[in-house]
Amino acid sequence: MTLGKWIGLTLFAAALGAVYFLSAPPSPARGPDRVAEVKEPDAIALPPDFQKLLEKEKEIRAQPEPAESERGLKLGAPIPELKGDWLSANGGAPELKNKVLLLDFFTTVCGSCVASIPDNNALYEKYRSQGFVFAFVSPEPKTIVEEFTAQFPKKINYPVLVNAEPLFQFCEIREMPATLLFDRSGVLRWKGSLLEKDGKLDETFEKALLEALKP
Numbered sequence: 087m088t089l090g091k092w093i094g095l096t097l098f099a100a101a102l103g104a105v106y107f108l109s110a111p112p113s114p115a116r117g118p119d120r121v122a123e124v125k126e127p128d129a130i131a132l133p134p135d136f137q138k139l140l141e142k143e144k145e146i147r148a149q150p151e152p153a154e155s156e157r158g159l160k161l162g163a164p165i166p167e168l169k170g171d172w173l174s175a176n177g178g179a180p181e182l183k184n185k186v187l188l189l190d191f192f193t194t195v196c197g198s199c200v201a202s203i204p205d206n207n208a209l210y211e212k213y214r215s216q217g218f219v220f221a222f223v224s225p226e227p228k229t230i231v232e233e234f235t236a237q238f239p240k241k242i243n244y245p246v247l248v249n250a251e252p253l254f255q256f257c258e259i260r261e262m263p264a265t266l267l268f269d270r271s272g273v274l275r276w277k278g279s280l281l282e283k284d285g286k287l288d289e290t291f292e293k294a295l296l297e298a299l300k301p
Contacts, residue, residue, distance in 0.1 A: 158258035165272040170250035186298045191264040194234040210244045220244040225251040269298040
């Protein structure tokens with residue numbers, strides 16, 4: 087359930103309670119001499135406003151959740167601020183001016199993300215001379231990612247941005263792997279999940295990458 091839908095249902099629940107409380111008839115006086123007058127109703131008659139709120143709540147619940155591809159940044163959006171700490175060969179942020187940038191969101195416990203590292207290395211080495219920058223993005227602390235990279239049998243040849251929880255939230259990353267491709271102007275040109283399918287690059291990604299790499 088999206089945050090907006092949760093907030094909507096919460097507000098409606100509060101409104102339902104308020105309407106029912108305000109519209110309910112006063113309770114009979116309590117005491118030994120009034121016990122005989124208290125009777126359980128055969129059925130509860132809902133006030134009109136209460137019924138309308140119930141119908142509205144059903145409409146909210148019936149709304150479909152957006153697909154993962156529809157969340158977060160839209161195609162054409164500018165590259166967001168890359169907040170976090172970089173792990174790279176020179177210890178600093180990679181040069182991104184006039185570069186094609188692929189952000190691959192991952193965590194060290196994401197099996198498919200970890201399994202993709204060798205293929206990511208190959209993709210980076212193939213196109214880096216053409217101005218391609220591949221970057222892992224993790225919300226995890228620097229110490230955890232450094233420990234992972236030290237123990238991983240394959241070296242990660244591309245930069246890694248850690249402590250990047252704000253970037254995860256800004257891009258609304260909820261499932262992984264998730265990838266964003268930005269062209270030389272810093273404009274989002276492709277978004278998806280796995281870069282490879284059946285041992286081959288995803289056709290839509292490869293097309294967008296080659297187009298973005300054009301001088």
